[in-house]
Amino acid sequence: MTKKREIQSSVKDESLIEKRREQMISGAVTLFKEKGFHRTTTREIAKAAGFSIGTLYEYIRTKEDVLYLVCDSIYDEVNARLDRLDLEEGSLETLVKALEQYYTLIDDMQDEFVVMYQESKSLPKDALRYVLNKELEMTALFERLLAKCAASGELSLSQKEIVLASHHLFVQGQMWAFRRWALDEYTIGEFIEMQTKFLLQGMAGEKITIQGA
Template sequence: METKHQVQSSVKDEGLIEKRREQIIQGAVKLFKKKGFHRATTREIAKEAGFSIGTLYEYIRSKEDVLYLVCDSIYNEVHNRLSNLPIQKGTIDGLRVAIDRYYRLIDDMSDEFLVMYQESKSLQKDALRYVLKKEMEMVALFEDLLQACVKSGELRISTDNISMAAHHIVVQGQMWAFRRWAMHKSYTIEDFIRVQTDQLFSGVVGESS
C-alpha cells in the first residue's frame, strides 16, 4: 500500500489549508525559479506568498515541504485533467485529445514543471519516492491509452514498445517547459502540439491503421 508523504499543519480548517498552500506554491515557484531551492529562504517564501514567516509555519514544517507541495500539485492536476477525459478509449482521436490536454497543462504549469525537475533531488527520501511513483503513474495513463489503441487495432506497435512510447509522450511534452524560451518565437503551443503529435504518430508509435 502506498504511504503518501504527509505535510503537517497546525491548522484544522481543510479549506483554509488548501487556500494557503496554493499561495505558498505560487510564491515558492517564482522564488525557486529565480534563485533556486537552496538559495531561497523560508522567510522569502512567506513574503512571496503574502504572509508572515509565523503564518507560513502553520502550514508547513520545512522548506522541503514546500518543494514537495509544488511537485504534488503538478501530479494532482495531471490526474484531474487526464483521468476522466470525455473520449472514446481505443481511438487515435482519443489519444490525440489526451496528448493535447496534457501538453496544454504543461504550458499552464511550465514554471512548476521546471522547478520540479531542477529541484526534486532536494526532497527527502520518502517524499522523493512518492514523487517518483506519481511520475510513473503519469506515464501509466498514456500506457493505458496506447494499449487500448493497440487492442482496438488503431495502432500497430509491439506490446514491448508501449512503455517507451508512453515515456516519449510525457518527456516530449515536458520539453515545452524546458525549451520554450528557445521555441516561443517560432512556435505557439498549438504549433508545438501539432508537430509533436504528428512526429509521434509517424515515428515512435508507428503508422496508424
C-alpha cells in the same frame, strides 16, 4: 495509486490549508526558479506568499514540504485534466485529446515543471520516492491508452514499444517547459499539432491523418 505524503499543519480548516498552500506554491515557484531551492529561505517564501513566517509554519514544517507541494500540485492537475476524458475508450482520438490536455497543462505550469525537475533531488527520500512513483502513474495513463490502441489495431506496437512510447509521449511534452526559450516562434497550438504528428506517425509506422491537425 500512490498514497499522498502527509504534510503536518496546526490548522484544522481544510479549505484554509488548501488556500494558504496554494499561495505558498505560487510564491515558492518563482523564487525556486530564480534563486534555486537551497538559496531560497522560508522567510522569502512567506513574504512572496503574502503572510508572515509564523503563519507559514502553521501550514508546513520545512522548506522541503513546500517543494513537495509544488511537485504534487502538478500531478493533481494532470489527473484533473485527464479525468475529463473517457480514458477507458482507449481510441486513437482519445490519445490525441489526452496529449492535448497534458501539453496544454505544461504550457500553463511551465515554471512548476522546471522547478520540479531542477530541484526534486533536494526532497527527503520518502518524498522523492512519492514524486517518482507519481511520475510512473502519469506515464502509465499513456501506456494504457497506447495498449488499447494497439489492441484495436489503430497502432502497431509491441509491449516493449508501448512502454517506451508512453515515456516518450510524457517527456516530449515537457520540452515546451525546458526549451521554451528556443521555441518562441511557435504557439502552443502549433507545438501540440507538430509533436502529435511526429509521435503518432512514428508509432504507426506510416503517415496518418489526425483530425484537426
